[in-house]
Amino acid sequence: MTTAQQEQQKNPLLLPEILHRVALFVHSCDSDEDYYNYEPSVFIPCLLVCRAWHDCFLPHLYDTFISGETENGSPYYPHIRHLRTFVALDPLSDEELPYNKTNGALPPGQLTTLRVHQNAEDMLDLLSANTGSRLKTLAWVSSKFLLEMPLVMVKAIVSLSGLVSLELDSWRICRPDLLDILTACSPTLEMLSLRLIAGY
Known part of the structure; x- marks a missing residue:
C-alpha cells in the first residue's frame, strides 16, 4: 500500500469519490444557468479544507x-x-x-x-x-x-x-x-x- 493510499484511509476527505460528490453539489456557472447570479467565492471554503481540496477546486474558482x-x-x-x-x-x-x-x-x-x-x-x-x-x-x-x-x-x-x-x-x-x-x-x-x- 502506497503512502498516498494510507493517507486516504486516515482522512476520508481525500478520497476521490468524496471530492467528486462535493464538486457535483458546489454551484458552478453553466451555460444553462443564470450567470448573473454566479459567485465564484463559494469555492473559497473548499480551497481551505486541505491541499487536495485546494488543488481540486482551484480550477473552478477561475473557470x-x-x-x-x-x-x-x-x-x-x-x-x-x-x-x-x-x-x-x-x-x-x-x-x-x-x-x-x-x-x-x-x-x-x-x-x-x-x-x-x-x-x-x-x-x-x-x-x-x-x-x-x-x-x-x-x-x-x-x-x-x-x-x-x-x-x-x-x-x-x-x-x-x-x-x-x-x-x-x-x-x-x-x-x-x-x-x-x-x-x-x-x-x-x-x-x-x-x-x-x-x-x-
Whole structure:
C-alpha cells in the first residue's frame, strides 16, 4: 500500500469519490444557468479544507469570467488556463480583461462558452482564438442597432466545428455568409436563435 493510499484511509476527505460528490453539489456557472447570479467565492471554503481540496477546486474558482465583477482582471493572469466561460456584458478595457493584453498575452483559447453583449468588435480576437471544436456555446448581441457582421467573425463562426448552441442578435449579414454559418454548424448544432437579423 502506497503512502498516498494510507493517507486516504486516515482522512476520508481525500478520497476521490468524496471530492467528486462535493464538486457535483458546489454551484458552478453553466451555460444553462443564470450567470448573473454566479459567485465564484463559494469555492473559497473548499480551497481551505486541505491541499487536495485546494488543488481540486482551484480550477473552478477561475473557470468563469463575467465582466463587471472586478475592476482588474490580473487575478486571472496566473490561472488563465482554467478559464472556460467568458461573459462580456459591457465594453471591457484592457485592464479588465482576464489576460494581459497590454503585455501581448494571447486571448485564452480553451473556452467552451462565449457570451458577448453589445461589445462586438472588442471581442473578435477572443472569438478567433477559440475556433475549432472546443467552443460549444456562442451568444453574440451586437448592439441596440443592427451592425454589419465583420467577415473575420463570419470565418471564425464557420470554423466552430463543435458548436452546440448559437445565438445571434442584431446583425446585418449577407445571405451567402449566413448560409455558410448554418451549413458549417448544422452537424453539431442543437439550439439556434436568430433575432433581429437583417439579410441582403
